[in-house]
Amino acid sequence: MLFSLQVYYRFNCFRSKTGFNCSDEFIIGIKNKYFERGILIKIYGKKVRNL
Structure with missing residues (x-):
């Protein structure tokens, strides 16, 4: 193959005063021999409140 497609997935949760922000x-x-390009796509979820 001349170039490869790589997909990374991350799920982050941050604790805040109102609850968790995920x-x-x-x-x-x-990526191939000559160049390497990356696109970062962020999808923000709803805030999860503490029960």
Whole structure:
């Protein structure tokens, strides 16, 4: 193959005063011999409150 497609997925949760703030992150990267490019796509979820 001349180039490869790589997809990374991360799920982050941050604790805040109102509860947890969670976000989904997708990183799509195209890589070959000559160049390397990455696209970061962030999808923010709703805040989850403490019960």
